[in-house]
Amino acid sequence: MVLQLFPVWAVLLSLLAFFQPALFVPLKGQIVPLLTVIMLAMGLTLTPRDFSNVMKNAKALGTGVLLQFLIMPVAAWLVAKLFGFDADLTVGMLLVGSVAGGTASNVMCYLAKGDTALSISMTAISTLIGVFLTPVLVASLIGQSVDVPVQPMLISLMQVVFAPVAIGVIVNVLSPRWVRKAEPLLPYVSMIAIVMIIAVVVALNAGKLAEVGGVVALAVILHNSIGLMLGYGVTALLGFDRKVCRTIAFEVGLQNSGLATALAMKFFTPVAALPGTLFSVWHNISGSLLAGYWSRKPLEGDVEADKSTVGQSG
Secondary structure, three states: OOOHHHHHHHHHHHHHHHOOHHHHHHHOOOOOHHHHHHHHHHHHHHOOHHHHHHHHHHHHHHHHHHHHHHHHHHHHHHHHHOOOOHHHHHHHHHHHHHHHHHHHHHHHHHHHOHHHHHHHHHHHHHHHHHHHHHHHHHHHHHHOOOOOOHHHHHHHHHHHHHHHHHHHHHHHHHHHHHHHHHHHHHHOOOHHHHHHHHHHHHHHHHHHHHHHHHHHHHHHHHHHHHHHHHHHHHHHHOOOOOHHHHHHHHHOEEEEEHHHHHHHHHOOOHHHHHHHHHHHHHHHHHHHHEEEEEEEOHHHHHHHHHHHHHHHOO
């Protein structure tokens, strides 16, 4: 129940940060360490087998990762242009669009009866690929108007994403019994870290939020909706079954916005962190709603299994 109420905690702490920013502004320097904790927690849930599972459904995984780094960056650029965002907000949108899929997608996929193994593999692979692709995509799409520190961003992503994920996987291999004991706590650790990151960014942007928060929220909702719809629609047109379509929809639409927020704070401005902050709240709401809807919609295999059971019992 506590985890399911993540969007509520995020909104409540954001409101506190908005009206009492002095409580959270001093924590500005903790954003990157908090993100490192989140990535370590993700690594602890992965094993080398998750990466080897990639080849079992290579076509679906390759399609999903391609859509991840094609749909979301381009959609972010188009939405930023549509809303006439300035350079800072455009960078923020592009960072959200160019990072890997978020770990929330794994949970939503499970709840929606998707292919959880594929979801975990996609998140892991896109996270590793994103270390190199994210700074390149942002630099390519933003143009010459903004100086994007590609090499420093690449180094930072290696430190904040690749290293903690790798350490988590190694610890999981060497001490699986310890990890199994700690595993129930990991989602709570991640949730607290994400909520704290959101609160700090809201506090730093309290004045700007009052001015442009509504418009940025609309842009974020549109961006997330495009990812979810095209993630599902394109894979359906390509002939994948609905289980895979649901999985890729979440992988494409739910971004690692905490990482986008941290990168914005470290290399750009607090204003550039606004899209990532709002995306962190919204994609958990939209993802939960969609997962709830799909969880009540049986897949083809479920329908056939039900018919078979009825036939046997008759």
